[in-house]
Amino acid sequence: MDIFFQNVVAGFETGSLYALAALGLVLIFRTSDVVNFAQGEMAMFSSFVALKVLQQNVPYYAAFLGAVLFAVFFGFIIERLFMRPAMKASQVSKMIITLGLIMIIGGVASSVFGIDTYSFPKAVTASNINIRGVIIQPNAIFIISLTLLIMAVLFYIMQKTMLGISIRATAQNENTARLMGIPVKKVYSLSWILAAVLGAIAGVLIAPTTDISTTMMMEVHLKSFIAAVLGGFGSFVGPVVGGFMIGVLDNLVGYYISLTWKTVIVYILLIIILIVKPTGLFGKVYRKKV
Numbered sequence: 001m002d003i004f005f006q007n008v009v010a011g012f013e014t015g016s017l018y019a020l021a022a023l024g025l026v027l028i029f030r031t032s033d034v035v036n037f038a039q040g041e042m043a044m045f046s047s048f049v050a051l052k053v054l055q056q057n058v059p060y061y062a063a064f065l066g067a068v069l070f071a072v073f074f075g076f077i078i079e080r081l082f083m084r085p086a087m088k089a090s091q092v093s094k095m096i097i098t099l100g101l102i103m104i105i106g107g108v109a110s111s112v113f114g115i116d117t118y119s120f121p122k123a124v125t126a127s128n129i130n131i132r133g134v135i136i137q138p139n140a141i142f143i144i145s146l147t148l149l150i151m152a153v154l155f156y157i158m159q160k161t162m163l164g165i166s167i168r169a170t171a172q173n174e175n176t177a178r179l180m181g182i183p184v185k186k187v188y189s190l191s192w193i194l195a196a197v198l199g200a201i202a203g204v205l206i207a208p209t210t211d212i213s214t215t216m217m218m219e220v221h222l223k224s225f226i227a228a229v230l231g232g233f234g235s236f237v238g239p240v241v242g243g244f245m246i247g248v249l250d251n252l253v254g255y256y257i258s259l260t261w262k263t264v265i266v267y268i269l270l271i272i273i274l275i276v277k278p279t280g281l282f283g284k285v286y287r288k289k290v
Contacts, residue, residue, distance in 0.1 A: 006135055007251040013140040014209075015247020016147035020202040021224030022231070022239035023154065024195030029233050030171040031191040032083065034094040038101035039199050040221025042078065044214060045105055046071045046200035048113045051120060051212050060123060067200045075196025079189050087188070109214050120207035143205050150201065151240055154194075158236060167191060223250075226270050232283020241281060245269075 021039060028036045036042075050067035054060065082101060086094050126138040158164035169177040170187045178184050202224075203217060210216045224239075227246050231238025246266055253262040273281060 002135075003255070004252075007255050008248055009136055009140055009144075011248030011251035012244060013137075013143050013247070014206070014250065015227075015244040016144050017202045017206045017220065017243075018224045018227045018246055019240040019243025020147055020150065020198045021220060022227040022243050023151070023236065024198040025224060025228045026233055026236060026239050027167075027191050027198075028195045029228075031167055032094070032188055033091055034083070034098065035225075036195065037095065037098040037221075038078075038105060039195065039224070040217035041102050041105035041109070042071070042074060042196050043199035043203035043221075044212075044217045045109050046074060046196070047120075047203035047207050047212050047216065048109060050200075050204050050207070051118055052113075054121075060121060064123070064201075064204055067204050068197055071196040071200035072193050074200075075193040076189055078196070079192035083192065084185065084188065087185075106214055113214070115214060117211045117213040120204075120212050122208045123205065139208075146201075146205075150198070154198075155236065163190065223266070226266060228280075230270055230273055230280055232280025234279060235282035238280050238282030 021043065024039055025036060028034065028039075046067045049070040050063040053066035054063035078101065082097055083094065086097055089097075122139040124137075124139040124142045129136045129138060129141075156164075158167065166177070166182045166187050167190070169180065169182055170184050174184055177187075202220065206220055207216065210220070223246055224243065227242035228239045229242075230245065231240065231242030233239075249266060249269065250262045253265050257265075277283070
């Protein structure tokens with residue numbers, strides 16, 4: 001039973017990072033009507049920035065902040081240079097642009113940072129905590145707590161602030177939002193910035209496990225996409241639940257069955273959910289009035 005709880009805690013740790021990245025995907029999809037397949041590459045680039053800052057003999061949290069600040073700039077540039085000119089393009093065209101961004105960002109990262117793999121320190125390096133036989137890493141507690149805090153702030157913004165109202169109004173009907181005086185283009189930029197920041201945080205926090213390389217976010221991005229689909233792209237709660245479910249399932253299946261089966265079972269779960277409820281666990285049919 002102790003091993004079971006340890007795997008559950010570890011699952012919440014990785015699942016929280018899937019959830020963060022999934023929230024970024026949903027945020028962009030709800031406002032820009034496009035799935036950002038380059039989310040993982042953007043997070044990877046920001047993680048490399050954190051590594052380069054850390055190599056200047058500065059504290060960990062300065063490197064963390066450096067990655068976040070770079071993500072703000074990066075998200076703004078990506079939206080302004082690549083996505084805004086295609087604002088009126090079809091959903092397929094915008095999706096192809098994000099696929100192209102995978103190659104562009106990956107190529108630039110390889111040229112600037114190289115193709116080597118680098119280790120990255122944990123945020124918390126204190127000794128493990130033994131709670132009634134359950135060994136818990138302080139770094140896991142930090143990651144879960146920080147993720148829950150970020151999610152709580154994001155949910156508050158979405159539900160209680162004018163920015164959140166603007167994002168939800170734009171997602172529901174862009175033309176009506178514009179007629180009501182909402183700066184739709186600024187909302188698009190802010191959604192890309194927030195998504196880039198969420199991805200960067202997830203990348204930096206998972207870097208000690210995956211190490212930093214140009215391919216570090218491939219599996220994380222895939223799992224975050226599955227979490228978003230599983231929970232429902234029409235909900236901001238669904239991706240969080242989906243992320244935690246995948247994280248816990250990954251660890252339990254990997255420990256009790258086989259590491260080679262954990263991804264397979266995640267896909268099986270995804271297929272079952274989509275057959276039973278195509279919009280995801282918390283999704284609902286989302287229609288735009290015309």
